[in-house]
Amino acid sequence: MSGVDLVIFDCDGVLVDSEIIAARVEAELLTAAGYPIEAEDLARIYAGLTFRDILLRIEQESQQLFQATLIDEAEKLVDRRLRAEVRAIDGVHEAVASVEGKICICSNSSAERLQATLTRTNLLPFFEGRVFSSLDTPSRKPKPAPDVFLYAAEKMGADPRKTFVIEDSTHGVAGARAAGMRVIGFTGASHTYPGHADQLTEAGAETVIRRWADFSPVLAALSEWAE
Missing domain, CATH: 3.40.50.1000 (HAD superfamily/HAD-like)
Structure with a gap:
C-alpha cells in the first residue's frame, strides 16, 4: 500500500x-471515595484518558477533591486485574x-x-x-x-x-x-x-x-x- x-x-x-476492566476498578474506587459512578459511564465519558486526568476532570466538574493516593491505588489494582483477566x-x-x-x-x-x-x-x-x-x-x-x-x-x-x-x-x-x-x-x-x-x-x-x-x-x- x-x-x-x-x-x-x-x-x-x-x-x-482492557478498558472495561480498568473502568470497573476505577468506578469502584471513585464510588467508595464519595463520587458514585457506574463503570459503563466512566468508560463512555473518559475512555482514553489516564486515571490522573480523569480525577482532574471530575474534580473540576464536581468541585470534589480526591486523595492523591487514589491514583497509586488504582494503578496497582488495575495492573493486578489486567494480569489475571485481560x-x-x-x-x-x-x-x-x-x-x-x-x-x-x-x-x-x-x-x-x-x-x-x-x-x-x-x-x-x-x-x-x-x-x-x-x-x-x-x-x-x-x-x-x-x-x-x-x-x-x-x-x-x-x-x-x-x-x-x-x-x-x-x-x-x-x-x-x-x-x-x-x-x-x-x-x-x-x-x-x-x-x-x-x-x-x-x-x-x-x-x-x-x-x-x-x-x-x-x-x-x-x-x-x-x-
Missing part, C-alpha cells in the same frame, strides 16, 4: 479488551499480521502495563521494540495531545500524513488528528456503547469498524485515496 508509511494501533480497547480482542492477531508495512503502538498506559498485557495476550512479538507510551515521550503529555503520535512517527521514520491510527476513544482520535494523521475508529471492545461510532466520526475518524475482519479491506481502500 503505497499510501501508508505506518499503522499505529492504540492498545487498550483496540488490541486488548484478553485479546477477537481477530486482532490476524489483523495485525495482515499489515505489510511498519506498525507500532501508541498508548497512554505505562510501559510496564503495556508489556504485561501484550505478553499475556501473545501480541508482544508483533510490536517488540515498537511500543510507545506517552509517559516516555520528551513532553510526557498523554492523549489527547498529539505528542506520542508524532514521537512514534519520528522514531519509525514515517510521514504523519501517510500514517493511519486505529483508535477507540474520542481523545485518541483527537490526538491523532492533531498530529496530522488519518484515523480509523474501532468499536469492537466490551466498553462500546450506543452512539460510540458516531462520536468517533465526529471527533475525526474517517470510518469506524467493529470487527477486525473488516480492517484489511478498509485500510486498503482508504490508502488508495488522499484525504
Whole structure:
C-alpha cells in the first residue's frame, strides 16, 4: 500500500479488551471515595484518558477533591486485574499480521502495563521494540495531545500524513488528528456503547469498524485515496 508509511494501533480497547476492566476498578474506587459512578459511564465519558486526568476532570466538574493516593491505588489494582483477566480482542492477531508495512503502538498506559498485557495476550512479538507510551515521550503529555503520535512517527521514520491510527476513544482520535494523521475508529471492545461510532466520526475518524475482519479491506481502500 503505497499510501501508508505506518499503522499505529492504540492498545487498550483496540488490541486488548482492557478498558472495561480498568473502568470497573476505577468506578469502584471513585464510588467508595464519595463520587458514585457506574463503570459503563466512566468508560463512555473518559475512555482514553489516564486515571490522573480523569480525577482532574471530575474534580473540576464536581468541585470534589480526591486523595492523591487514589491514583497509586488504582494503578496497582488495575495492573493486578489486567494480569489475571485481560484478553485479546477477537481477530486482532490476524489483523495485525495482515499489515505489510511498519506498525507500532501508541498508548497512554505505562510501559510496564503495556508489556504485561501484550505478553499475556501473545501480541508482544508483533510490536517488540515498537511500543510507545506517552509517559516516555520528551513532553510526557498523554492523549489527547498529539505528542506520542508524532514521537512514534519520528522514531519509525514515517510521514504523519501517510500514517493511519486505529483508535477507540474520542481523545485518541483527537490526538491523532492533531498530529496530522488519518484515523480509523474501532468499536469492537466490551466498553462500546450506543452512539460510540458516531462520536468517533465526529471527533475525526474517517470510518469506524467493529470487527477486525473488516480492517484489511478498509485500510486498503482508504490508502488508495488522499484525504
